[in-house]
Amino acid sequence: MSDLTHLTIAQALSGLKNKDFTSVELTEAHINAMQDARDLNAFIVETPEKAMEQAKASDARRASGDAGLLEGIPMAIKDLFCTEGVQTTASSKILEGFIPQYESTVTTNMFRDGAVMLGKVGLDEFAMGSSNTTSYFGNIINPWKANDGKDLVPGGSSGGSAAAVAARIAMGATGTDTGGSIRQPAAFCGLAGIKPTYGRCSRWGIIAFASSLDQAGPIARTSEDCAIMLESMAGFDAKDSTSADKPVPKFTESLTGDMKGLRVGIPKEYRMDGTPDEIVKIWDQGIAWAKDAGAEIVDVSLPHTKYALPTYYIIAPAEASSNLSRYDGVRYGLRVDEGGNLNDMYAKTRAEGFGDEVKRRIMIGAYVLSAGYYDAYYIKAQKVRRLILNDFIKAYEQCDVLLTPTAPSSAFAIGENEDDPIKMYLNDVFTVPASLAGVPGMSIPAGLDAKGLPLGLQILGRPWDEATVLKVGHAIEQKAGFNAIPQSLLNKKAA
Amino acid sequence: MAHALIKGETGEWEIVIGMEVHAQVIANSKLFSGASTQFGAEPNSQVSLVDAAMPGMLPVLNAHVVEQAVRTGLGLNSKINNRSVFARKNYFYADLPQGYQISQFEDPIVGLGKIEIDLPDGTTKEIGITRLHLEQDAGKSMHDQHPSKSFVDLNRSGCALMEIVSEPDIRGPEEAAAYLSKLRMILRYLGTCDGNMDEGSMRADVNVSVRRPGGELGTRAEIKNVNSVKAVQMAIDYEVQRQIEILEDGGKIVQETRLWDPSRNETRSMRGKEDAHDYRYFPDPDLLPLVISNDYIEDIRKTLPELPDEKKHRFMNNFGLSLYDSSVLIAERPRADYYEAVANDRDAKLAANWVINELLGALNKDDKHITQSPITAEQLGGLITLISDNTISGKIAKDVFAEMYSSGKDAATIVDEKGLKQVTDTGAIEAVIDEVIAENPDNVAAYKGGKDKLFGFFVGQTMKKTGGKANPGIVNEILRKKLND
Numbered sequence: 001m002s003d004l005t006h007l008t009i010a011q012a013l014s015g016l017k018n019k020d021f022t023s024v025e026l027t028e029a030h031i032n033a034m035q036d037a038r039d040l041n042a043f044i045v046e047t048p049e050k051a052m053e054q055a056k057a058s059d060a061r062r063a064s065g066d067a068g069l070l071e072g073i074p075m076a077i078k079d080l081f082c083t084e085g086v087q088t089t090a091s092s093k094i095l096e097g098f099i100p101q102y103e104s105t106v107t108t109n110m111f112r113d114g115a116v117m118l119g120k121v122g123l124d125e126f127a128m129g130s131s132n133t134t135s136y137f138g139n140i141i142n143p144w145k146a147n148d149g150k151d152l153v154p155g156g157s158s159g160g161s162a163a164a165v166a167a168r169i170a171m172g173a174t175g176t177d178t179g180g181s182i183r184q185p186a187a188f189c190g191l192a193g194i195k196p197t198y199g200r201c202s203r204w205g206i207i208a209f210a211s212s213l214d215q216a217g218p219i220a221r222t223s224e225d226c227a228i229m230l231e232s233m234a235g236f237d238a239k240d241s242t243s244a245d246k247p248v249p250k251f252t253e254s255l256t257g258d259m260k261g262l263r264v265g266i267p268k269e270y271r272m273d274g275t276p277d278e279i280v281k282i283w284d285q286g287i288a289w290a291k292d293a294g295a296e297i298v299d300v301s302l303p304h305t306k307y308a309l310p311t312y313y314i315i316a317p318a319e320a321s322s323n324l325s326r327y328d329g330v331r332y333g334l335r336v337d338e339g340g341n342l343n344d345m346y347a348k349t350r351a352e353g354f355g356d357e358v359k360r361r362i363m364i365g366a367y368v369l370s371a372g373y374y375d376a377y378y379i380k381a382q383k384v385r386r387l388i389l390n391d392f393i394k395a396y397e398q399c400d401v402l403l404t405p406t407a408p409s410s411a412f413a414i415g416e417n418e419d420d421p422i423k424m425y426l427n428d429v430f431t432v433p434a435s436l437a438g439v440p441g442m443s444i445p446a447g448l449d450a451k452g453l454p455l456g457l458q459i460l461g462r463p464w465d466e467a468t469v470l471k472v473g474h475a476i477e478q479k480a481g482f483n484a485i486p487q488s489l490l491n492k493k494a495a
Numbered sequence: 496m497a498h499a500l501i502k503g504e505t506g507e508w509e510i511v512i513g514m515e516v517h518a519q520v521i522a523n524s525k526l527f528s529g530a531s532t533q534f535g536a537e538p539n540s541q542v543s544l545v546d547a548a549m550p551g552m553l554p555v556l557n558a559h560v561v562e563q564a565v566r567t568g569l570g571l572n573s574k575i576n577n578r579s580v581f582a583r584k585n586y587f588y589a590d591l592p593q594g595y596q597i598s599q600f601e602d603p604i605v606g607l608g609k610i611e612i613d614l615p616d617g618t619t620k621e622i623g624i625t626r627l628h629l630e631q632d633a634g635k636s637m638h639d640q641h642p643s644k645s646f647v648d649l650n651r652s653g654c655a656l657m658e659i660v661s662e663p664d665i666r667g668p669e670e671a672a673a674y675l676s677k678l679r680m681i682l683r684y685l686g687t688c689d690g691n692m693d694e695g696s697m698r699a700d701v702n703v704s705v706r707r708p709g710g711e712l713g714t715r716a717e718i719k720n721v722n723s724v725k726a727v728q729m730a731i732d733y734e735v736q737r738q739i740e741i742l743e744d745g746g747k748i749v750q751e752t753r754l755w756d757p758s759r760n761e762t763r764s765m766r767g768k769e770d771a772h773d774y775r776y777f778p779d780p781d782l783l784p785l786v787i788s789n790d791y792i793e794d795i796r797k798t799l800p801e802l803p804d805e806k807k808h809r810f811m812n813n814f815g816l817s818l819y820d821s822s823v824l825i826a827e828r829p830r831a832d833y834y835e836a837v838a839n840d841r842d843a844k845l846a847a848n849w850v851i852n853e854l855l856g857a858l859n860k861d862d863k864h865i866t867q868s869p870i871t872a873e874q875l876g877g878l879i880t881l882i883s884d885n886t887i888s889g890k891i892a893k894d895v896f897a898e899m900y901s902s903g904k905d906a907a908t909i910v911d912e913k914g915l916k917q918v919t920d921t922g923a924i925e926a927v928i929d930e931v932i933a934e935n936p937d938n939v940a941a942y943k944g945g946k947d948k949l950f951g952f953f954v955g956q957t958m959k960k961t962g963g964k965a966n967p968g969i970v971n972e973i974l975r976k977k978l979n980d
Contacts, residue, residue, distance in 0.1 A: 082551045095550065102544060104551060205551040212780035240553050241782050319780050322583050325594020326548040330647070342645075346587055369585070369775035378777060 023072025027055035071114030076170035091135035094353030104205025121160030132159030155185030180431025187406035187456025198438035199244035202237030227251035260294035265399030269305035289479035321365025406456035499667035512665035518688035526655035527554030538648035548592035573608025590634035603628035623662030814843035836872030878906035
């Protein structure tokens with residue numbers, strides 16, 4: 001553990017620029033941190049040699065005056081991004097040992113800009129989950145501990161990403177968000193994370209969960225770091241037909257710290273029965289901070305919010321059931337083939353290769369698409385999805401951004417919520433509507449609850465207006481002054 | 496043509512057929528990837544990451560294929576849909592890497608249309624086109640490479656297919672054959688499918704049912720794997736007999752998919768309705784709806800070639816050709832082009848006779864295509880000109896043609912070299928005729944006594960003496976004058 005690992009990306013970039021330290025030094029410090037924190041099980045594959053090579057190359061580039069946006073910054077890559085020559089598994093047994101011959105567009109962009117890859121971090125299997133307890137490679141542990149010292153989940157599905165950044169192993173990490181998979185783990189780990197507008201980042205080379213919802217985005221320690229990373233990750237890609245041919249703004253330029261002239265909408269439907277007091281309290285606090293920063297507060301309504309979760313749990317599994325058909329044991333990954341015919345091989349391979357949650361969602365998906373149920377479920381869900389988008393469009397006539405809690409609780413203990421999938425799915429209640437609408441959303445660290453665990457606030461914006469979302473996130477972050485770090489790190493730091 | 500009704504034991508039956516034709520689109524790359532579509536390459540040598548369905552790969556629509564589909568739709572006189580949607584058809588098979596085929600389901604790129612088919616009795620009939628949609632081809636499973644394993648070749652995986660669905664307007668095996676032939680002809684004219692059924696670039700599924708004439712539609716069977724025009728006719732004949740026998744025995748037809756077995760000339764049940772897949776179609780979320788403008792459609796329409804039926808009607812109207820001759824000539828675009836070059840500013844009917852009877856006959860004997868003809872259109876035109884201006888007679892022309900076919904020389908050269916110019920000098924012909932009359936006094940007497948048929952004898956003798964070069968019209972005229980005096 002060294003102080004280098006406690007820098008933000010912005011600080012590190014300026015340190016590298018000022019020659020206070022090199023990328024090799026910065027990367028070594030993070031490799032050490034990675035090796036010291038193996039108990040968190042954040043990484044599926046560590047790539048220290050690759051990292052050192054990249055760091056050396058980065059130092060050389062910087063010396064030649066050719067520094068990119070992320071020049072020399074050590075990062076963790078969610079194991080849903082295909083990385084050339086490095087095992088990529090989606091945390092599933094069915095892809096164990098799979099080594100892509102290609103690099104995802106998002107990681108290609110980041111490497112182009114000088115990013116250093118420390119390794120591949122775990123996730124809920126195929127990004128299906130909110131707890132990181134569904135990975136074939138074992139649970140990932142949140143570096144934050146509650147007062148009782150129990151191991152907590154880092155959230156999910158980008159739990160490895162969040163755990164690695166929170167534990168100061170990586171300065172930032174890629175995440176993907178289908179129904180909240182960047183925002184909820186960011187909140188659970190005291191971090192900032194943004195899911196950009198659907199179409200902002202290319203999905204090419206990212207293992208698909210639900211194609212109409214999946215979006216890549218960064219998890220980092222501040223809004224500023226998220227802005228820096230997103231600028232690198234985003235951009236049009238002709239290889240993804242759903243990628244938008246729009247210029248990427250200079251997101252960092254919008255981080256002024258004030259919110260004058262901005263209208264912040266507070267959706268009344270997000271004040272749900274049974275939401276814990278502490279969540280309501282931090283939300284109210286966020287509203288006060290926004291006002292303080294010069295924003296106008298507006299009450300708005302998103303009337304179809306209550307249908308978002310069931311809609312999501314029809315559309316996402318439907319797409320997943322089809323997207324995951326390619327894992328059939330024929331061309332790559334696991335094959336279980338002990339005699340029998342082709343159908344037996346499929347059945348055995350998929351029975352052994354997929355975990356329970358993945359199977360559950362494949363079955364739900366196949367069911368809602370099947371003849372006789374398609375109209376009642378899938379088509380109906382698509383109609384509701386449209387209504388949910390309309391809610392947002394209408395709300396944005398009255399306001400520029402929405403402010404809500406990110407998750408209905410702080411991080412929970414590993415094993416909790418496991419008996420009841422519905423209870424687990426409720427974790428996404430605040431994040432799923434924006435996913436269905438395709439609008440950008442971010443979570444920023446706002447404070448600690450009574451157990452000493454981080455709570456996040458969510459900012460949702462207009463399509464393609466990540467700049468304002470980041471601006472508001474940054475401003476509230478300044479007011480919140482969140483600077484807590486996990487107790488375990490303080491102990492190590494002191495030691 | 497009247498509907499071909501089949502006489503059964505209990506009365507007459509009417510055959511009802513609808514066809515689904517899969518036509519591989521002529522394009523250098525696949526429907527959603529940049530991999531090559533060349534036929535006959537080494538197995539798995541033309542497979543992109545997308546075609547192999549590697550994790551995280553995404554389809555990108557091939558714009559040229561869209562243009563080809565629109566062109567085909569226009570050639571089938573069909574409505575082009577401004578908005579169409581790609582959908583996933585989900586099923587597992589070893590040669591289907593994605594676990595789904597990207598196809599079009601509820602919203603195809605091409606809607607209702609029609610084509611005209613030419614029947615053997617010289618009549619035509621309109622067959623409705625229900626739709627045309629784009630879809631990916633699957634790979635190929637090979638079960639004969641290893642004693643216990645199957646191999647998979649993904650070269651074909653992802654190639655663009657057009658599925659062209661007809662209305663159930665077809666009423667028998669001849670109509671089915673005529674439909675398939677005409678469809679193939681149109682696709683070839685358009686350059687959107689090479690129509691090579693033996694290479695699998697055009698395949699037909701045939702839906703067959705029988706009913707009492709004009710009655711309610713019967714239950715149909717879908718016959719797959721019918722890969723030639725002849726096989727389509729044979730499969731229908733077999734299937735119709737099978738269905739009639741079952742119905743006349745008091746049985747019921749089950750809706751099922753049947754496979755045509757060309758080695759045994761029969762259809763066999765492949766899977767019944769209860770085993771039918773639930774394909775769980777849904778719009779592919781990796782692809783946006785395909786939206787095309789009217790301007791785009793009109794720009795393509797402007798590039799359409801003259802299509803077979805238009806050409807056929809033009810040949811009949813402008814050249815005065817019969818339906819039969821026109822149909823033969825338009826069967827292939829190179830053939831029609833050849834004909835038009837021959838007929839250019841010449842006797843069009845005469846040109847048609849020579850192209851059809853002499854040239855196509857000779858080529859057919861040698862198993863050659865019109866594009867391999869040893870006589871160019873210009874050369875054949877030269878021959879026609881020599882006939883029309885009476886330089887040579889039709890009979891001599893046949894000899895000249897044979898010489899042209901084997902030597903490749905121009906007609907005029909051959910006529911010059913061999914001195915085959917027709918004699919039109921009436922004095923010279925008259926002298927020969929006088930000789931003939933003098934040499935055959937008996938026949939002259941017989942003719943004059945009423946044996947009119949002997950006229951031919953005198954013509955023959957005259958032609959013989961002139962080596963066939965005498966102008967037959969002049970010979971007739973002088974002979975008649977002399978004999979009837």
